[in-house]
Each structure stands twice: as C-alpha cells, then as structure tokens.
Amino acid sequence: GAGVSQTPSNKVTEKGKYVELRCDPISGHTALYWYRQSLGQGPEFLIYFQGTGAADDSGLPNDRFFAVRPEGSVSTLKIQRTERGDSAVYLCASSLLSKPTNTEAFFGQGTRLTVV
Amino acid sequence: EDKVVQSPLSLVVHEGDTVTLNCSYEVTNFRSLLWYKQEKKAPTFLFMLTSSGIEKKSGRLSSILDKKELFSILNITATQTGDSAIYLCAVGTNAGKSTFGDGTTLTVKP
Numbered sequence: 001g002a003g004v005s006q007t008p009s010n011k012v013t014e015k016g017k018y019v020e021l022r023c024d025p026i027s028g029h030t031a032l033y034w035y036r037q038s039l040g041q042g043p044e045f046l047i048y049f050q051g052t053g054a055a056d057d058s059g060l061p062n063d064r065f066f067a068v069r070p071e072g073s074v075s076t077l078k079i080q081r082t083e084r085g086d087s088a089v090y091l092c093a094s095s096l097l098s099k100p101t102n103t104e105a106f107f108g109q110g111t112r113l114t115v116v
Numbered sequence: 117e118d119k120v121v122q123s124p125l126s127l128v129v130h131e132g133d134t135v136t137l138n139c140s141y142e143v144t145n146f147r148s149l150l151w152y153k154q155e156k157k158a159p160t161f162l163f164m165l166t167s168s169g170i171e172k173k174s175g176r177l178s179s180i181l182d183k184k185e186l187f188s189i190l191n192i193t194a195t196q197t198g199d200s201a202i203y204l205c206a207v208g209t210n211a212g213k214s215t216f217g218d219g220t221t222l223t224v225k226p
Contacts, residue, residue, distance in 0.1 A: 004158075031212065042120075042204050042216035043159070056213050089157060104150065104161035105214070112157075 002026070004108035006092050012114045013082055021077040021111045025094030032075050033105060034067055035091040043091055049075060082115045089113075118143040120207050122217035130225050133195050137220045139205030140187040149181055149188050152204040154219065159204055162190070195224045 005024040013019050025032050030051055035043035045059040052072045069075040089112050093105035119142045129135055148166045152159035163172045165181035172179050181188045202219040
C-alpha cells in the first residue's frame with residue numbers, strides 16, 4: 001500500500017495477556033517511530049528505529065514493552081503482562097531520511113488497545 | 117527533559133474567523149519544529165520549520181518559528197468547518213527523537 005499500515009486497528013485483551021502490534025511502514029523509509037497516545041494528550045514517544053536497530057528506546061515505559069524491526073521494514077511492538085494503564089492508541093510513523101527530524105513523518109491509523 | 121507546551125488547549129470559533137495557535141518548547145539539541153493536523157487517528161503533516169523568521173505558507177495556513185524566544189505560531193485565516201481538528205506541535209532533536217505537545221482542539225462552527 002501507499003501509506004503506513006498498522007494492524008490490528010483495534011485490540012481488546014485481558015489484563016495480564018501478551019499482545020503484539022504490527023506496523024508496516026512506507027516502502028523505502030529507513031526511520032520508524034512508535035508513539036502512544038492517550039485521550040486528550042499528544043503522542044508520547046516510545047522508540048525510534050533507524051534501519052534494523054533501535055536508535056533511541058528511551059520512551060519505552062518499562063521492561064514489559066519491547067519492539068523489533070528485524071529486516072528494517074515491518075516492526076512489531078510487543079507488550080507483556082498487559083495492564084489497564086496500557087490502554088491507548090499506539091501510533092506508528094515512518095520517514096525517508098536518515099535524519100528523520102529533517103523531514104515529515106507519515107503516520108499510520110493506529111491500533112487502539114483496550115486492556116480489560 | 118524535553119518539553120513542548122501548546123496553547124490554548126481548545127478553541128471554538130465561527131467560520132470565517134482567523135485563529136492563532138501557539139507552541140513553546142524547551143528541548144536539548146533542537147533540530148526542527150513540525151505542525152500536524154489530527155482529525156481521527158493519524159496526524160497529517162502541515163509544516164516543518166527549522167529557521168527563525170521564515171514564514172511557511174500553504175493556502176490559508178501559515179506558520180513561523182522564533183528560535184530565540186523558543187516558540188512557533190500556526191495561523192489559520194478564513195476558517196472552515198473542515199479545519200476542525202486537533203493541531204499538534206512536535207519538536208525534533210538531532211538525535212532523531214520527536215516530542216509532541218498535547219495539542220490544541222479547534223472547533224469551527226458554521
């Protein structure tokens with residue numbers, strides 16, 4: 001597709017379960033970001049990949065959160081032992097240049113995660 | 117800690133009005149300031165600003181950056197109902213990380 005694709009669009013899970021959220025960036029985009037957005041707030045940075053490696057994972061809230069991008073394209077955000085406080089919209093974005101803050105990032109439609 | 121503050125938090129205007137949205141920031145190693153429009157889930161890009169005093173313009177929208185006073189404004193003239201959205205300001209650093217403000221929710225009434 002032409003844009004950033006995120007699946008699933010909605011995910012409801014029980015507290016304590018494991019979830020995986022997928023992001024398929026625009027083809028050729030080397031930089032990939034994950035953000036978390038709660039109601040009434042702006043996107044909160046989680047992790048940034050440059051190619052296959054995590055260039056900055058300082059936004060991951062704790063060790064229950066992990067993200068991979070093994071082939072430098074699709075990325076998966078993994079959350080273990082989910083808690084109700086993890087409920088949010090998880091946004092993925094990608095950008096073309098090696099210095100992504102020099103150019104716009106394209107966002108996916110997000111995954112709305114609800115932990116019950 | 118990097119910080120981006122947007123004001124006002126929300127704004128209600130009527131069609132045809134002009135609005136000014138504000139974004140102030142405190143970040144280490146500033147690289148760029150970006151404005152996004154968020155209508156449902158995915159923010160869409162409006163402007164990227166890297167230099168002070170140079171206005172970026174697109175139709176009825178314009179934006180300018182002041183790197184000395186550490187703020188940016190986004191102006192929308194002759195507002196339309198389709199301008200109703202959350203407007204997000206983000207600041208990028210040399211390290212690649214972007215910090216977002218909490219947005220301004222604009223409602224344009226017919």
